[in-house]
Amino acid sequence: MPDATFLDATELVINMGPQHPSTHGVLRVILKLDGEKVIGTECVIGYLHRGVEKIGENRTYQQFAPYVDRMDYIAAVSNALGYCLAVEKLLNIEAPPRAQAVRVILSELNRIASHLFWLGTHALDIGAITPVFYCLREREEILKIFENYCGARLTTHAFRVGGLQYETYDGFEEETRKFCDWLIPKVDEYETLLTNNRIWLSRLKGVGVLTADECKEYGVTGPVLRAAGVKWDLRKAQPYSGYEQYDFDIPTAENGDTYDRYTVRMEEMRQSTRILRQAVERIPSGPIMGKVPKVVKPAVGEVYVSIEAPKGELGYFIVSDNSTQPYRMRVRPPSFVNLQALDRMVRGGLVADVVAIIGTLDIVLGEVDR
Amino acid sequence: MVTTPWESDITALLKERFQAAITEFSTYLGQSFLVAQPEAVIPILETLKLELDFDYLVDITAVDYPKRPERFDVVYILYSFPRNERIRVKTLIADGYRPATAIPVYATSNWLEREVFDMFGIEFAGHPDMRRILMPEEWEGYPLRKDYSILQQDDRWVRDNLGIESGQ
Numbered sequence: 001m002p003d004a005t006f007l008d009a010t011e012l013v014i015n016m017g018p019q020h021p022s023t024h025g026v027l028r029v030i031l032k033l034d035g036e037k038v039i040g041t042e043c044v045i046g047y048l049h050r051g052v053e054k055i056g057e058n059r060t061y062q063q064f065a066p067y068v069d070r071m072d073y074i075a076a077v078s079n080a081l082g083y084c085l086a087v088e089k090l091l092n093i094e095a096p097p098r099a100q101a102v103r104v105i106l107s108e109l110n111r112i113a114s115h116l117f118w119l120g121t122h123a124l125d126i127g128a129i130t131p132v133f134y135c136l137r138e139r140e141e142i143l144k145i146f147e148n149y150c151g152a153r154l155t156t157h158a159f160r161v162g163g164l165q166y167e168t169y170d171g172f173e174e175e176t177r178k179f180c181d182w183l184i185p186k187v188d189e190y191e192t193l194l195t196n197n198r199i200w201l202s203r204l205k206g207v208g209v210l211t212a213d214e215c216k217e218y219g220v221t222g223p224v225l226r227a228a229g230v231k232w233d234l235r236k237a238q239p240y241s242g243y244e245q246y247d248f249d250i251p252t253a254e255n256g257d258t259y260d261r262y263t264v265r266m267e268e269m270r271q272s273t274r275i276l277r278q279a280v281e282r283i284p285s286g287p288i289m290g291k292v293p294k295v296v297k298p299a300v301g302e303v304y305v306s307i308e309a310p311k312g313e314l315g316y317f318i319v320s321d322n323s324t325q326p327y328r329m330r331v332r333p334p335s336f337v338n339l340q341a342l343d344r345m346v347r348g349g350l351v352a353d354v355v356a357i358i359g360t361l362d363i364v365l366g367e368v369d370r
Numbered sequence: 371m372v373t374t375p376w377e378s379d380i381t382a383l384l385k386e387r388f389q390a391a392i393t394e395f396s397t398y399l400g401q402s403f404l405v406a407q408p409e410a411v412i413p414i415l416e417t418l419k420l421e422l423d424f425d426y427l428v429d430i431t432a433v434d435y436p437k438r439p440e441r442f443d444v445v446y447i448l449y450s451f452p453r454n455e456r457i458r459v460k461t462l463i464a465d466g467y468r469p470a471t472a473i474p475v476y477a478t479s480n481w482l483e484r485e486v487f488d489m490f491g492i493e494f495a496g497h498p499d500m501r502r503i504l505m506p507e508e509w510e511g512y513p514l515r516k517d518y519s520i521l522q523q524d525d526r527w528v529r530d531n532l533g534i535e536s537g538q
Binding site: 045046051053054055057089090092216217218219232237299300301302303304313315317328332337369370 | 371372398425426427429433445447456476478480481502503504506513514518520
């Protein structure tokens with residue numbers, strides 16, 4: 001028979017991670033529980049800290065470009081796009097139209113790859129084993145396009161300051177078009193597996209709600225913000241790399257729960273194929289590299305440039321002191337900022353929902369820790 | 371930095387309200403920023419949020435200039451959803467000065483300020499949880515300061531925790 005003090009001890013502190021399959025890397029969450037209910041959390045991060053910002057200050061502008069791929073390694077192309085745009089802004093130049101169109105195509109392919117990877121692992125966390133195999137199969141086709149284009153599959157280093165290193169290969173447009181035709185029925189197929197699945201609904205509906213006001217308060221961006229009903233996407237709000245030429249919608253939802261974030265990301269994949277179809281139809285001809293000096297040495301100054309990465313607003317704040325190396329290289333990672341809202345989302349929920357909520361935030365620890 | 375003066379309804383209101391506490395309104399490559407006295411930063415952020423719709427704090431970061439008497443720039447990047455506009459608020463502080471935390475104005479400041487503390491050693495006054503966030507808690511030194519070499523490390527920490535002489 002347990003004594004009275006044992007019965008009084010309703011609070012239980014347990015440790016989740018850093019070695020835990022559902023934390024998507026090396027995230028450690030300390031959970032304070034009252035029975036099944038979560039009454040507090042603390043995230044311990046930094047296990048993957050490599051000092052990317054310090055490395056940036058000790059490399060030339062071109063040398064640093066491959067490093068940015070290693071932050072959000074699921075969406076390396078987006079990291080590179082943001083970085084190149086930031087350095088180009090600092091130099092006050094623009095990539096030629098042909099380079100911009102190819103950048104859009106590769107970035108949107110990468111957005112789909114990132115969302116596919118998210119869908120597979122998120123469903124796996126919740127107990128649906130099947131989607132991950134399908135999602136990785138489809139992602140493979142995107143990686144093949146990357147491989148044909150630049151020789152690398154994940155950390156692509158696809159872009160250079162001022163444009164592109166490589167011309168597109170023969171059949172690039174055709175393969176991208178074929179991929180779009182092929183993907184849409186697959187996305188519909190995932191939806192038949194999940195969207196009206198009773199287990200999926202009961203695990204996701206009403207779980208981890210983050211309202212629009214809370215999103216703004218916590219600086220949360222990307223699909224999480226859009227699922228809360230804010231129609232905001234940097235590709236529309238402050239278009240870059242020629243996104244203003246393409247016709248696409250910003251999917252939103254109303255409740256800001258885990259299910260809404262799922263529907264928003266599914267629709268975003270469809271919208272990305274719309275952009276892809278338009279972009280491959282009209283890749284302008286011309287040079288792929290702008291007039292960039294051999295030695296990049298921007299004038300003294302500072303800029304902040306951000307893009308809509310698959311996970312939210314990815315920004316680069318670069319300070320130049322007119323040398324060949326950045327004086328300060330700050331990366332504003334969406335995953336780091338979004339992860340901060342985890343505590344708000346899981347508080348009061350059940351311990352089983354923590355896994356669903358970490359999955360729905362779509363964090364990559366390489367980017368959280370840098 | 372070759373800047374042009376920045377004038378808009380934002381600067382008009384802030385100039386009237388804060389007068390000498392804001393020393394500069396400038397635009398560089400189309401991006402606007404203001405430089406303020408450190409004590410005035412939190413009231414300025416409050417005004418920007420409540421009266422000028424800057425409802426989203428994008429980032430807080432710092433830049434180290436070891437040769438300057440006010441050693442650090444602390445930079446707040448703000449965005450307004452209704453105005454679709456981005457601005458920066460900058461302040462210059464000396465080493466050891468403790469700027470006030472922005473958590474009461476923007477909850478997102480919590481981790482961002484912890485990262486600035488972790489990397490630069492700038493402590494934010496009134497922050498409820500001023501601990502390191504990315505580096506190990508017992509680590510000594512602030513890696514993003516300019517006098518911290520890229521090869522430098524906390525030898526004692528590496529020896530005690532990793533059981534090796536050097537990570538290099």
